[in-house]
Amino acid sequence: MAPPGRRPRRSGPLRPPGKESCPVPDLVDRPPLDVPLLPELVARWASERPNATAVLAAGTTLDHATLDRLSRRAAARLRALGVPPEGRVAVLATRTVATVALFLGVLRAGRVLVPLGPDHPADRTARVLADSAPHLVVADAPSSLPEGTASVPAAAFLDDRSEENEENADGPCAARDALHPDQLAYLLYTSGSTGEPKGVAVTHRALANCLTATAADSGIRPGDRLLAVTGWTFDIAFLETFLPLVAGGETVLAGDGEAGDGHRLAALLDRTRPRFLHATPALWEILLLAGWPGDLALEAWCGGDVVSPRLAARLTARTAGVRHLYGPTETTLYVLSRLLPPGPQPGVLPAGAPIAGVTARVTGRDLAEAPAGATGELCVGGVALARGYHGRPGATALRFVPAPGTVGGRLYRTGDLARRRADGEFELRGRADRQVKIRGHRVEPAEVEHVLTGHPALTAACVVPVAVRGETASLTAVVCPGVPVPTTEAARRLLAGVRERVAAALPEAMRPADYALLPELPLTVNGKVNRALLAALAATRHSAPAPSAADAAPPDLGPLLRGRLTRRRAGRPGVPAVVFVAEGREEARALDGWIAALEETRPVWLLDPTAPPDATRPPAAPFLLAGLRRGASAAFRVAAEARAAHGAWPPLVIVDPAGPSGPPPGRRPPRELVQWVRLTGGRADDAGPETAEADAADAAWRRLTGHRRPLSLGPCDVPGVPSDDVAERLAALVYALG
Structure with a gap:
């Protein structure tokens, strides 16, 4: 019997019956789902479950009927202010139930949502605003905006109870602005890890397809809770926020202080008992380091960065199941999914098969499809593809390319190396653009990281190149021990053992020349490993x-x-x-x-x-x-x-x-x-x-x-x-x- 307050663990596999034996073509190309768009999917529950909780944050709740009413009110206000269809609306707001209603109102009105990060540096926010050129800026924390930025308070959209606005919420204006599937839903700026941040323009069709496919694959039911921990400017936040709402479930928003603190996040999990939690590998590590015992009623979703086999094994032992997700921002939230079996994991985790509406190919030269088992660049097609990069036709043409053998089809070149297995599922093999040349040898840092994380005393590792006069001279490995290293002598002994393992597994050109110990890897604002910080510090060590x-x-x-x-x-x-x-x-x-x-x-x-x-x-x-x-x-x-x-x-x-x-x-x-x-x-x-x-x-x-x-x-x-x-x-x- 399950402990009091816990749901009993479900018996049987989480993956739908028969999916493991699907033929290869079905796994590689799944047709799109013919589904309503996000506002309609959410509005359904205002009539079917009007009094059931839809959103919970910091002790404040919104039921489905209230969420629907507030979002219609916000949409009407946008129309009244003259923001045109597909007009960009930048929103800088904290993690409250009102923010969810405001986001939904922007999408319902057919305007383009541009989320801003309240905790982002002012210079980044200024660059995003300059590039997106929004028609309107809405803020509940205007002090976080660059100096001189005009904004409208968020409360003005949700508190407008005037007779005219209430009529417009469901009147002729709303009908005239009915959404087209190919209208833009949001403009989300990449983290900038590969260069200057670019605005990725995603359509309503792509968003609705991913949410509906995820609802079907995960089996989420009315009343199920999902704990959302990701900041608004990271694409997976749209999955965390809106997936429960399209299924009649409940979105629980973690506060800013809770999302990055292992002890507070563990306490929040214990209080709210969600059925689903998605987090980056780094955040799962933080949670485990804080002593979180696990929850056999919780399904753990993990994506956004490389997932180590050790982390996957630890999570499968502590939860109802672990789902490995993969997908760049340019392909709408995620495109590959795999429910991992319990127990020890293989050296390379499977990334899984495409979700409905997505095609996936491993390609070689000229984008020709590589044979099964070969490693090449992973290219993604189908309804999941973004329209492109806002205001950057050249960058769009480089990454979104014509699909060979199709009329009007497109592929997105992910820059990730992958291999398609005989069963049709995919394995990721690192980044094509992370390859470096050391003394004439091509080296993939991800392969070195894989060897390092196999050491029993280490929980994470990151390998960064160190350049001298513009050329890569060596590699620096930053490694994180599972327990604190109390003395300098203990650190030396640990690193000596790591070097021995690396020497036994890798040729000389692939071995890091320098090592550094950190308690944990630093993260970007989006929860990914901050490779730029580590590279800068490695260069400083090298040049000191x-x-x-x-x-x-x-x-x-x-x-x-x-x-x-x-x-x-x-x-x-x-x-x-x-x-x-x-x-x-x-x-x-x-x-x-x-x-x-x-x-x-x-x-x-x-x-x-x-x-x-x-x-x-x-x-x-x-x-x-x-x-x-x-x-x-x-x-x-x-x-x-x-x-x-x-x-x-x-x-x-x-x-x-x-x-x-x-x-x-x-x-x-x-x-x-x-x-x-x-x-x-x-x-x-x-x-x-x-x-x-x-x-x-x-x-x-x-x-x-x-x-x-x-x-x-x-x-x-x-x-x-x-x-x-x-x-x-x-x-x-x-x-x-x-």
């Missing part, structure tokens, strides 16, 4: 000058800042120094634990920026700065001085900022060089209460650095004062980055 044994300090560091620096005892020769920044003596004393943990490995300096400077120039980059609480803003000021004097930002580690202060506009380091470390309060078995002040600091520093969440090194007994274990972990972090 090595002090001589006679003088372990960086050249001229003391004379340059005499009067502002207090020298600690010298650390191990030949490694870069660390400069700690503290505002005031009290904060300087709080840094003693960090400094003591680092002194064994490198020179340590303590900088008090409130003291009058004697020097005319700041220290030369590269070096590391770490601020604690108020010292974070001081660290930015000193980093800006270094940039002004030497033309380069130093890598910057911000430790547990407690306030929203930051650098002046224009004096902000690139977020790829900013690592945000936060301490958690309480003991190891008690995550401690979250305060409004901490949540405000989280939001402010996410906007500042571009990080979706901090890198947590806690817990510690007294918030803000590191325990020995936490100090050692910070020392390991700085050792890896420096």
Whole structure:
């Protein structure tokens, strides 16, 4: 019998009967579904389940009837304001039930939704607004918009109860704006990991097809809950938000602070008991590291980045099932799906078969289809394809190409390498554009990462190339141990074992020349591994000058800042120094634990920026700065001085900022060089209460650095004062980055 409050685990497979034995052609090409569009699918439940909860967020609920009424009201308001059909409406809103109604209203009105991220840096938001040129900007947090941006409050759309607006909600104007399947539904900007962010234009037909196919494949039923954790600017958020609504279910929105904190997310799962949760591999790892025991009534969906076999095996043991999803933003949410069997997983996880309405091909030269078993570029076709990139016909033509042997058909070139198995399902083999050449040998970093994550002591790995004079000279492997590494000697032993494994499995050209340990991999705002940050830090490690044994300090560091620096005892020769920044003596004393943990490995300096400077120039980059609480803003000021004097930002580690202060506009380091470390309060078995002040600091520093969440090194007994274990972990972090 299931424990009280839990649904019993269902017997039998989650995959529909007979699907495993489908013939290969049916798996590769499934015809599109003839279905209504999203607004009609959602509106159905306003009459069939009017009083049932549709959306839940922070204790506030909307039933299906109220959601329908509010979305019609928002659509009528858009028409009254003169926004034309397919006019772009940018929305910057927090994770509330009202935001879901507003999004649905924009889609119902036939206008194009452009979601903005409240926690995104202002410069990115400005670029998105400039590129999308919206007809209207709606915001419930206008302070997050670039200065001078005109906006309309979100409440104005949902609270307009005027007689004229209520009539327009269902009157002739609404009928005149009836949706066409090929109208655009949303414009979503890519993360920029492959270049300047581009707006991907997705149609109502593509969105409705994916949602309906997912509802059929997953078996979601009226009343089922899905916990939505992804930010609005990431495409899978549309699946998480609207899938329950088209099936008569309930969307539960995780708060910003809950979505990236393993302890809080585990508590939310325990309170809400959803049937489905989709998360990136990194977020699933965070949840497991927080001690989440699992839920045998929960179906775990995982996508958005490479899923390791070990993670998949751990999740299948703790949940009702694990569904592996794959799909670029340009192919509408996802296009391949596979329910993984329980138990140990193969070295390469199957990505599965196409959903309804999607074609998938492994291609070779000239887009000719490769034979089964061969590796080539994965190309996707069918109704899932986006219209293209907004305002970029050249970029559209490069990626959305004519499908050979068809009249008017298109394929999207994903840039992902794949192999089609004999059973018709696909395996992913890394990125074609991540291949690098080292000493004349072509190397695929994903293959190296696969070997690294097979080590029993590691939970994650990322391999990045290091370039010298424009050419790739070596690889750096960033690896994450499953348990904290307490000492430098333990780290050396672990890495020695990793090197032995790599040497036994890979030829010399594929072996990383450098290794770094991190507690976890940093993520982008969209929850993917931040390869740009890791590459920047790897390049900094590679180019850092090595002090001589006679003088372990960086050249001229003391004379340059005499009067502002207090020298600690010298650390191990030949490694870069660390400069700690503290505002005031009290904060300087709080840094003693960090400094003591680092002194064994490198020179340590303590900088008090409130003291009058004697020097005319700041220290030369590269070096590391770490601020604690108020010292974070001081660290930015000193980093800006270094940039002004030497033309380069130093890598910057911000430790547990407690306030929203930051650098002046224009004096902000690139977020790829900013690592945000936060301490958690309480003991190891008690995550401690979250305060409004901490949540405000989280939001402010996410906007500042571009990080979706901090890198947590806690817990510690007294918030803000590191325990020995936490100090050692910070020392390991700085050792890896420096």
